[in-house]
Amino acid sequence: MSESHQDVLIVGASAAGLSTAEALRRGGHRGRLTLLDAEERAPYDRPPLSKQLLSGQWEPSKVALRTNEALDALGAEWVLGERAEGLETAARSVRTSSGRILTADAIVVATGVVPRRFPSSEGLEGAHVLRSLDDALHLQGRLRPGNRLVVIGNGVLGSEIACTAVTLGVDVTLVGRAVAPMSGTLGGFASYLLAAKHEAAGVRLLGESRVASVSRGWTAIHVLLDSGEVLPADDVVIAIGSDPATDWLDHSGLDLNDGIVCDAFCRAASGIWAVGDVARWEHPGLGSLRLENRTNAAEQAIAVAADILGSGEPYSPIPYFWTDQFGVRIQVHGVIPANARLRITDGDPSSGRFVAVALDAVDNRPVGVLGWAMPKQTRVRRAELESVMAPTP
Numbered sequence: 388m389s390e391s392h393q394d395v396l397i398v399g400a401s402a403a404g405l406s407t408a409e410a411l412r413r414g415g416h417r418g419r420l421t422l423l424d425a426e427e428r429a430p431y432d433r434p435p436l437s438k439q440l441l442s443g444q445w446e447p448s449k450v451a452l453r454t455n456e457a458l459d460a461l462g463a464e465w466v467l468g469e470r471a472e473g474l475e476t477a478a479r480s481v482r483t484s485s486g487r488i489l490t491a492d493a494i495v496v497a498t499g500v501v502p503r504r505f506p507s508s509e510g511l512e513g514a515h516v517l518r519s520l521d522d523a524l525h526l527q528g529r530l531r532p533g534n535r536l537v538v539i540g541n542g543v544l545g546s547e548i549a550c551t552a553v554t555l556g557v558d559v560t561l562v563g564r565a566v567a568p569m570s571g572t573l574g575g576f577a578s579y580l581l582a583a584k585h586e587a588a589g590v591r592l593l594g595e596s597r598v599a600s601v602s603r604g605w606t607a608i609h610v611l612l613d614s615g616e617v618l619p620a621d622d623v624v625i626a627i628g629s630d631p632a633t634d635w636l637d638h639s640g641l642d643l644n645d646g647i648v649c650d651a652f653c654r655a656a657s658g659i660w661a662v663g664d665v666a667r668w669e670h671p672g673l674g675s676l677r678l679e680n681r682t683n684a685a686e687q688a689i690a691v692a693a694d695i696l697g698s699g700e701p702y703s704p705i706p707y708f709w710t711d712q713f714g715v716r717i718q719v720h721g722v723i724p725a726n727a728r729l730r731i732t733d734g735d736p737s738s739g740r741f742v743a744v745a746l747d748a749v750d751n752r753p754v755g756v757l758g759w760a761m762p763k764q765t766r767v768r769r770a771e772l773e774s775v776m777a778p779t780p
């Protein structure tokens with residue numbers, strides 16, 4: 388790639404924003420590089436927040452994404468502790484919470500997502516969400532043996548929190564709309580295996596359940612279910628999904644529709660890109676897509692940096708995520724539709740280690756690979772997806 392001297396402003400200096408900055412420098416960007424973030428902290432990684440950090444295995448310093456020396460080596464300007472509050476799209480300028488105006492030739496939006504909350508839980512002491520390091524440290528302080536914790540939302544985050552908490556001796560109830568933990572992303576078979584792990588560890592599972600309200604009683608928080616049952620709790624974690632952090636872009640003229648709508652090159656407008664959890668782009672093989680996972684944050688950053696530097700290509704990854712629960716690494720490449728047929732290719736579910744290829748219910752095409760405690764073989768089987776999920780020209 389040739390040298391580039393344009394000014395680049397990256398809004399959101401976490402996994403996706405930092406990776407974009409690094410890829411730009413690696414690719415020959417010599418111009419001014421500014422990273423703006425609402426948090427004061429140096430960039431840190433989020434996956435350990437619900438796992439090693441929440442369990443107390445890791446000190447907070449271990450979640451840092453880079454050393455201070457590596458951050459310095461980027462030769463970037465850091466504007467931390469200031470929120471972006473508005474974007475002038477045509478002028479490519481961002482107004483920050485201190486009133487500063489930052490202007491650049493290229494702007495990359497990497498503001499991630501914000502957790503959803505229940506209106507009835509706003510401001511309620513003991514009601515938590517988990518997105519930031521502060522959230523994780525606060526929740527960690529509450530996970531004492533015998534405490535009653537209700538986790539609302541049985542997707543990946545809620546399941547991980549329930550797993551970590553029960554391992555610490557907390558009395559955990561996991562309640563959610565899905566029939567079993569993570570059934571929306573793992574499909575039926577693996578989510579039932581996961582449910583068995585949770586139950587064996589002592590988690591009370593309430594699947595296919597809706598929460599009507601969360602309120603404070605005299606001695607406990609009350610989680611009221613649609614069924615009329617009330618779950619008393621010392622603490623509640625709300626893990627019912629997230630919304631793209633785009634409120635500050637409301638008047639920007641950018642197309643916002645569950646994320647910043649971009650083309651296949653992750654371009655939202657002339658000179659403006661989006662990357663990571665906040666970006667909804669046109670995947671050449673899979674259509675309009677927004678992914679909330681760590682691998683995508685890093686890979687999409689490389690694609691965006693290449694495009695800014697003039698050698699972009701349509702971004703067409705095979706979606707991938709992992710979760711770690713009860714000592715098992717569960718991995719999904721591609722997607723596992725609820726009605727997919729599973730073909731076990733390696734290992735054996737009864738031994739606690741296996742890989743399965745998910746086949747489309749209609750045409751038997753491989754659409755996903757599910758790995759259960761077999762990372763190497765899972766990676767090998769991923770190749771089966773490459774030919775069938777390849778982007779259409």
Ligand SMILES: Cc1cc2nc3c(=O)[nH]c(=O)nc-3n(C[C@H](O)[C@H](O)[C@H](O)COP(=O)(O)OP(=O)(O)OC[C@H]3O[C@@H](n4cnc5c(N)ncnc54)[C@H](O)[C@@H]3O)c2cc1C
Nearest residue numbers: 399401402403425433434470471498499663664679680681
């Ligand atoms: C607890 C937890 C566990 C996870 N576990 C896994 C896992 O096991 N596997 C997996 O694949 N993924 C996991 N993820 C998801 C993964 O961490 C995210 O996909 C990844 O962090 C996305 O990176 P990002 O940079 O796009 O967004 P973020 O990491 O959310 O960063 C966005 C940044 O933008 C900043 N920001 C937001 N709004 C503004 C504004 N207006 N002005 C300035 N700055 C702003 C924020 O302060 C933040 O630093 C987990 C996430 C969480 C929260």
